[in-house]
Amino acid sequence: MNVKPIVKSDIEIAQASEMKPITEIAEKIGLIEDDLELFGKYKAKLSAETLKKLSTKESGKIILVTSINPTPAGEGKSTVTVGLADAFNRLGKKAMVAMREPSLGPTMGIKGGATGGGYSQVLPMEDINLHFTGDLHAITTANNALAALIDNHLQQGNLLNIDQRRIVWKRALDLNDRALRKIVIGLGGPVQGVPREDGFDITVASEIMAVLCLASDLQNLKERLGKMVIAYNYDKQPVTVADLGVEGALTLLLKEAVKPNLVQTIEHTPALVHGGPFANIAHGCNSVIATAAASKLADYVVTEAGFGADLGAEKFLNIKARTEGIDPEAVVIVATIRALKMHGGLSKPELGKEDTEALTRGFANLKKHIETIECFGLPYVVAINRFISDSENEIATLTDLCSGAGIPVALTEVWEKGGQGGLELAQKLLGILDEKAAKFSHLYDLSLPLEEKILTVAQTVYGATKVEYSTKAKKQIKDFESFGWGVLPVCMAKTQYSLSDDPSKLGRPSDFTITIRELKPSIGAGFIVALTGDVMTMPGLPKTPAAMNMDVDEEGNAVGLF
Incomplete structure (x- = not known):
């Protein structure tokens, strides 16, 4: 009789793993306890003094991990990110991870957390996926403090002449709650405030999250916060946080959150986990401060960008990489046989059966993402993230498809084997880094008009034939360029x-068209968001949220987190 092996859940693996004190992890990268601000035994922030001290050091090589378009079958991009850094350390290289912080919305909704999986996770997994060091709560508070100050300004005489119908700043909550997308506030008479329409975004869609993740230091954070557009006045001119005079107060609320968080992987590789803007709404990358700090502390930094190369990687390379010192040296494109079979026409229930024809059809999705990375002039390796259901024939088929097209490829088994399962990928990357110097360049020049930037991304990255604009979007482009915002990069909000x-x-x-329905100024972050399709800035919960399976045992341990 065949007995199926018992497969532990991610949280069971994490809880069974032995962590080292964070001071020991810090010693691996040349830091002492005085360089840290401790949050218990296993978490710490890098102090402001430490960040200043690191800024003069030479930078290591940054490796960006991206993927094909995600599917319900899962791709495991965060898992590969962690496993690759562990593999580098197994090869005697000084490596670190730089990752995003999870949002409670997806964690308690359907997507799950963002700490990796199996034996390639960052720890303490429970803390990171829940409240961690309070960064997201600080961002939520700053966002809502600004909303309250705007409404108070209206109540106290409205000296800035703000048109209450044109307030663009929303409140925020780090949960999925569709009922809050559109609300009415200020009801109940004159003493209760000025009645107006409002709404909530999820915290990771707040511009403050994007600002924090693109700021270079505390002073730059304050400057960026001051540039955020909160409304338009009756003359239809933008009103900013600096006009309201509260950028100092917001910076005060964020002065601890701006410091990156040091944790560890299961194999005790140092990891900086900091910030987490949505990739289909904002730019989907961890903070510039964390990535830059990691590059000063390690010879190899493995970082990720949200979702597929058409979203996270494009924004990393066109937005984040315009920050000095954040240029990547190579890219890993994660693909799974399961997901490629879905792109080849199979439904999720059909994925358990072998189907090399569907896999071959789905290979076209991977090929497009490879072409995108090539357009940026970066060397790459495709990582086949192996699942237990993958057949040897399917693995051979995908390997042959890559090899036949001259695509460097490595089989990756980091979920099951940790860093050991990423050695082939790490060795191939080291070989490429030795052989090929990156000739990185952005896809467009910032001096181009907004429409040309959008068209470049749509055609080069997505493969679209053309771009169409709603009447509202056309007017916004004209207005934005008149305000001097046309020189900013574009941040595409897309499925x-x-x-x-x-x-x-x-x-x-x-032969498809990208339709831009609306644009949103994120002047503090330093980009213009172009909204397509039905992308929501406040997600809703599924019929059966992941929260339904969550609990805590008598010892205080999380149960059913994933």
Whole structure:
């Protein structure tokens, strides 16, 4: 009789793993206890003095991990990110991880957390996926303090002449709550405030999150916060946080949150986990401060960008990499046989059966993402993230498809084997880094008009034929360029599931149009958001949220987190 092996859940693996004191982890990268601000035994922030001290050091090599378009089958990008850094350390290289912080919305909704999986996780997994060091709560508070100050300004005479119908700043909550997307506030008479329409975004969609993740230091954070547009006045001119005069108060609320968090992987590789803007709404990368600090502390930094290369990687390379010292040297493109079979036409229930024809059809999605990375002039390796259901024939088929097209590829088994399962990928990357110097360049020049930047991304990265604009979007482009915002990069808000703006079009769609329905100024962050399709800034919960399976035992341990 065949007995199926018992597969531990991510949280069971994490809880069974032995952590080292964070001071020991810090010693691996040349830090002492005085360089840290401790949050218990296993978490710490890097102090402001430490960050200043690191700024003069030489930078290591940054490796960006991205993927194909995600599917419900899962890709394991965070898992590969962690496993690759562990593999580098197994090879005697000084490596670190730089990752995003999870949002409670997806954690308690459907997507799950962002600490990796199996034996390639960052720890303490429970803390990181829940309240961690309070960074997201600080961002939520700063966001809502600004909202309260705007409404108080209206109540106290409105000296800035703000048009209450044109307030663009929303309140925020780090949970999925569709009922808060559209609300009315200020009801109940004159003493209760000025009645107006409002709404909530999820915290990771707040511009303050994007600002914190793109700021270079505390002073730059304050400057960026001051530039955020909160409303328009009756003359239809933008009103900023600096006009309201509260950038100092917001910075005060964020002065601890701006410091990156040091934790460890299961194999005790140092990891900086800091910030986490949504990749299909904002730019989807961890903080510049954390990535830069990691590059000063290690010879190799493995970092990730949210969702597929059409979203996270494009924004990392066109937005985050315009920050000095954040240019990557190589890219890993994560693909799974399961996901490629879905892109090849199979439904999720069909993924357990071998189907090399569907896999071959789905390969077109991977090929498009490879072409995108090549357009940036970066060397890359495809990581086949192996699942237990993958057949040897399917693995051979995908390997042959890559090899036949001259695509460097490595089989990756980091979920099951930790860093040991990432050695092939690490060795191939080291070989590429030795052989090829990156000739990195951005896809567009900032001096181009907004429409040309959007068209460049749509055609080069998505494969679209053309771009169309709503009447509202056309007017906004004209207005934004008149305000001097036309020199900013564009941040495309698009579904993660498809190269197009239609989530049902899997694989590599062709002959499609990208429709821009609205633009949103994120002047503090330093980009213009172009909204396509039905992308929501406040997600809703599924019929059966992940929270339904969560609990805590008598000893205070999390149960059913994943």
